[in-house]
Amino acid sequence: MNDKILTIFGGSGFIAFELVYKLSDHFKEIRVLSRNIEKCKQVKVIKNVDLYLYDPSNTSSFTRYLKDSHVVINTVGILNESRKVTFDDVHFNFVKTLVSKSRENNVAKFIHLSALNADVNGPSKYLQSKGKADDYISSNNDTKFKTVVFRPSIVFGECDSFFNRFNRLLKYIPIFPLACPKSLFSPVYVKDLSNFVVESVLTSQYDNQINNVTGPKNYTFLELIKFILKVTNTKRIIVPLNYTLSYLQAFVFTYLVPGNIFTLDNLKSLQRDNITSDGLKGNTTIEEAVPLYLSKKSNKLDTYRKKAGR
Numbered sequence: 001m002n003d004k005i006l007t008i009f010g011g012s013g014f015i016a017f018e019l020v021y022k023l024s025d026h027f028k029e030i031r032v033l034s035r036n037i038e039k040c041k042q043v044k045v046i047k048n049v050d051l052y053l054y055d056p057s058n059t060s061s062f063t064r065y066l067k068d069s070h071v072v073i074n075t076v077g078i079l080n081e082s083r084k085v086t087f088d089d090v091h092f093n094f095v096k097t098l099v100s101k102s103r104e105n106n107v108a109k110f111i112h113l114s115a116l117n118a119d120v121n122g123p124s125k126y127l128q129s130k131g132k133a134d135d136y137i138s139s140n141n142d143t144k145f146k147t148v149v150f151r152p153s154i155v156f157g158e159c160d161s162f163f164n165r166f167n168r169l170l171k172y173i174p175i176f177p178l179a180c181p182k183s184l185f186s187p188v189y190v191k192d193l194s195n196f197v198v199e200s201v202l203t204s205q206y207d208n209q210i211n212n213v214t215g216p217k218n219y220t221f222l223e224l225i226k227f228i229l230k231v232t233n234t235k236r237i238i239v240p241l242n243y244t245l246s247y248l249q250a251f252v253f254t255y256l257v258p259g260n261i262f263t264l265d266n267l268k269s270l271q272r273d274n275i276t277s278d279g280l281k282g283n284t285t286i287e288e289a290v291p292l293y294l295s296k297k298s299n300k301l302d303t304y305r306k307k308a309g310r
């Protein structure tokens, strides 16, 4: 692939960073597309990486970068929609355009980051929009246009949103009400997930497949929160909420508190356990990797993330 071009969308994202690092040795050129290239400074230092500003709502702002691209990776995603930007806009309509323009430009492989439990009939708008996109992508593959979809459970790593976000929240909330404490997750390490993606880029092993990706162990939400407290040596009172109180909390956070901390749509997504027995499994446990970055030293990271606007 050393004479080929890779184009990746959602360049400032946590998973995109890891992929660009891992793939930079394998391509002549990597085009990183972002709505805010200031946030992509970390990858700018790599010799064969070029950053390009684009507007997802303006097709002509990105189609030229698809020209001569051999592989396109889409890592664009949101956890919450707003009045201005819906899940369908970001997860489905944008993907439809990207697939169609990629085909027009003879892209050989289209790789897409979806989410575990993505399903057109799923319980939340998030999962439905992800499922619609996965179905659309898969219905467009053929011998000339290969597609690969990855559906990870929660992904952890130094700049993850799950462990870092809950760590920050736990710092400021001494009595912590926890919605859906029994919901199950199978966290997968970002480097393990990226290894699968890299393999899908370099080989035909995953061509035209949809792959669930999980970690080596399952945990309840409550276990994950207790794990954060243990790693950071923090004492907090956790109050597990039943469904009615979880709903009430999500309602308040959706309509009365700004910041999308926990919305009704998030609550609906949690009605399906984020685990599976099939698909690809990473080896790295949270016990091995999370303490390396979620210790007392994490204050530094907080400052970095704040500066990066994440």
Ligand SMILES: NC(=O)c1ccc[n+]([C@@H]2O[C@H](COP(=O)([O-])OP(=O)(O)OC[C@H]3O[C@@H](n4cnc5c(N)ncnc54)[C@H](OP(=O)(O)O)[C@@H]3O)[C@@H](O)[C@H]2O)c1
Pocket (backbone or CB within 6 Å): 009, 010, 011, 012, 013, 014, 015, 016, 033, 034, 035, 036, 056, 075, 076, 077, 078, 085, 090, 113, 114, 115, 116, 151, 152, 153, 154, 155, 156, 161, 162
């Ligand atoms: N992290 C997880 O635990 C996890 C779990 C399951 C699935 N996933 C999926 O994996 C993909 C990558 O996740 P991630 O953790 O790397 O997410 P992330 O750090 O939030 O990155 C997603 C990127 O999407 C772009 N984006 C955000 N809002 C957008 C909008 N309104 N329009 C267009 N682009 C927008 C941003 O890139 P720019 O600002 O650079 O344009 C952002 O950096 C996502 O599709 C996510 O749903 C992640």
